[in-house]
Amino acid sequence: MCGIVGLLVKKPGLRPRLGEWMLPMLVGMTERGPDSAGLAVYTAPTAVERRKLSLHDTGGTVDWGAFSTAAVAALGPDTTVAVKANHAVLESAASPGTVKQWVRGAFPQLVVLSAGRRIDLYKDVGLPAEVVARYGLAEVAGTHLVGHTRMATESAVTPENAHPYTAGEDWCVVHNGSLSNPYQIRRKLEPLGIRFDGDCDTEAACRYLEWRMREGDDLEAAIHRGFDAFDGFYTFLMGTEDKLAIVRDAFACKPAVVAETDDYVAIASEFRSLAKLPDIRHATLFEPKPEEIYSWRVQ
Amino acid sequence: MSAVTAAAAPATKLFDLAHDGVRELNRFLHQDAHVLRGLQVVVRNPDGAHNLAVGVNAPVTVEIDGHAGYYCGGMNQHATVVVNGNAGPGVAEGMTSGRVHVHGFASVSAGAAAHGGLLVIDGDASLRCGISMKGIDIVVGGSVGDFAAFMAQAGRLVVCGDAGDGLGDSIYEAVIYVRGRIASFGADAHEEPMTEADYAAVKSLLDASGFDHDPRTFRRVASKRELYHWNADATQEY
Numbered sequence: 001m002c003g004i005v006g007l008l009v010k011k012p013g014l015r016p017r018l019g020e021w022m023l024p025m026l027v028g029m030t031e032r033g034p035d036s037a038g039l040a041v042y043t044a045p046t047a048v049e050r051r052k053l054s055l056h057d058t059g060g061t062v063d064w065g066a067f068s069t070a071a072v073a074a075l076g077p078d079t080t081v082a083v084k085a086n087h088a089v090l091e092s093a094a095s096p097g098t099v100k101q102w103v104r105g106a107f108p109q110l111v112v113l114s115a116g117r118r119i120d121l122y123k124d125v126g127l128p129a130e131v132v133a134r135y136g137l138a139e140v141a142g143t144h145l146v147g148h149t150r151m152a153t154e155s156a157v158t159p160e161n162a163h164p165y166t167a168g169e170d171w172c173v174v175h176n177g178s179l180s181n182p183y184q185i186r187r188k189l190e191p192l193g194i195r196f197d198g199d200c201d202t203e204a205a206c207r208y209l210e211w212r213m214r215e216g217d218d219l220e221a222a223i224h225r226g227f228d229a230f231d232g233f234y235t236f237l238m239g240t241e242d243k244l245a246i247v248r249d250a251f252a253c254k255p256a257v258v259a260e261t262d263d264y265v266a267i268a269s270e271f272r273s274l275a276k277l278p279d280i281r282h283a284t285l286f287e288p289k290p291e292e293i294y295s296w297r298v299q
Numbered sequence: 300m301s302a303v304t305a306a307a308a309p310a311t312k313l314f315d316l317a318h319d320g321v322r323e324l325n326r327f328l329h330q331d332a333h334v335l336r337g338l339q340v341v342v343r344n345p346d347g348a349h350n351l352a353v354g355v356n357a358p359v360t361v362e363i364d365g366h367a368g369y370y371c372g373g374m375n376q377h378a379t380v381v382v383n384g385n386a387g388p389g390v391a392e393g394m395t396s397g398r399v400h401v402h403g404f405a406s407v408s409a410g411a412a413a414h415g416g417l418l419v420i421d422g423d424a425s426l427r428c429g430i431s432m433k434g435i436d437i438v439v440g441g442s443v444g445d446f447a448a449f450m451a452q453a454g455r456l457v458v459c460g461d462a463g464d465g466l467g468d469s470i471y472e473a474v475i476y477v478r479g480r481i482a483s484f485g486a487d488a489h490e491e492p493m494t495e496a497d498y499a500a501v502k503s504l505l506d507a508s509g510f511d512h513d514p515r516t517f518r519r520v521a522s523k524r525e526l527y528h529w530n531a532d533a534t535q536e537y
Contacts, residue, residue: 272347
C-alpha cells in the first residue's frame, strides 16, 4: 500500500500557497505509507541556460560549506547551492550530465535526486509529517507538485527507494501498486544505454516513459505504450515541467480521487487527503477510470 | 405543542468526527439493538474516514453527512445507513440486511459478497460492483464499471445507466437488469427475455430506491450455466 498526492494551482497568485495546501494532503496519507515520504515541487524556472539538481546526503556526512566551495571551483563561479537539512539544490550553467559526473567523483556519498529547470525533489525515510518538517515542505511554492507516502512491499526502506522517481529533466513519477515485469522492462532499456540507480519496480516505469518521450512521444502517447509494456497494478501520478497527470491500470485496483475547483486540481489516493482543501465541498469530485489518461496543464 | 413535536421526532445522537473518533462511533453503534432501536445517529465531518457504521446489528438510522472512506456500512444488519456524499471501496460489503443509500458515487467493490439488504447508489459505481454478491439487491442510478456482478451467486443488480466490460463474468444465479448500453458480457453471461416477473421485480426495486424509470426499458442478464459443469472439450476457451 502507498499514498499518492498531487496538486496543481490554476492561478499564479496561488503559487505561494502550494506547500500549505499540500501539507494535510501528504500527512493525510500517513496510514497508507508510514515508512517514507517524498515530494517533487515544480517551481519558477531557472534561466534558460541553467539547470538545478536536488542532492541528498543520505548519511549526513557532507560538509556543505566545503561542498559549495568545491562546486563553484569545479562547475563555475555562477554555481549556487541552497541547503535544507541534509538536502541541497545546486544550480549551475553546467549540464546535468557534467554536474552528476562531478558529484559522483567528488562527493560519492551524495545521491542526485532530480535535474531540470523547475523540479526540486525531496525524499527521505520517516513519517510524512517528519519528512515535511525536516525539509520545511509546508513553505514550498510553485505551480504543481507530486507527492508520495510509502509502505514498502518489494524493496528496502531507504531514502533512495522512496518516491518520486525521476529521469531526464523535470520528469517524475510516483506509484501505488506493484509491477510484475520491471526486470523485463529494464532488460529492454539497459542495452539502449539507460542506467538504473536501484531495483525498485517504479524506476523501470519512470525510465521507460522518459525514454519514450525522449524518442518523440508526447506524454499521452508514452503512457499508451506503457499500457502494453507494464504488467501489474499501478496508479501512476506524474509530473512534467508543465503538466500533472494520472493513470490507473485496467483493473483500477489502486485508488485515486480527483477534486477540481477554479483554483486547483488535487489528486489523492483517498478523499480523506483532500478533505482539508479550501472550498472542497464545492469541488467536482471523480475517480479516474481505468486506462484513461487524465492530465492538467499549468496555466 | 413543542412537547408533542419532541415526542414525535426520533431521538438523535450526534458524532462530529472533527473531534470524535471512529472507534467511539462504532462502539456506540455496537450496543444492543433494544438500546439503539429507532435512534437517529448523525455523523458530521466524516472526511473520508474508513469503517463508518461497520458491523451494526440494530434497526438504527445512521446519517453520514459527507464522504465516507473504505467499507462504510460493511456487515450491516437491520440498520439504515445514508451517505450524503460519495463512498469509498467496499461500501456495504458483507451486508446481510438493512439498507445503505449512497447519494453520490461509490468506489470499487460496492456490495461485495453481501448476503442481503438493499444498497442504493444514486451516482455511478466503479469496477466490480456486486462482486460475489450472495443475495443483496443493488440499485445503481448511474453506470457501473467493468466486471460488475463478477461471480455473483444470488441477488439482483439493477443498473439504470450503462454497464462496462465483462458484465456478469462467471455469474451463478444472480440476475442483472440494465437500462443502458452494455460494453460486453463476461464469460457465461448473456441477455435473456424479460418476463412479467422481471418487470415486477425491477419496478419494486426502483420504487424502493426512489427511481422512476419505466421497467420496460430494462434488459435481463443472467447465467448461461455453461460453466456449471466441466467441459473437457472447451479447451479453456470461455
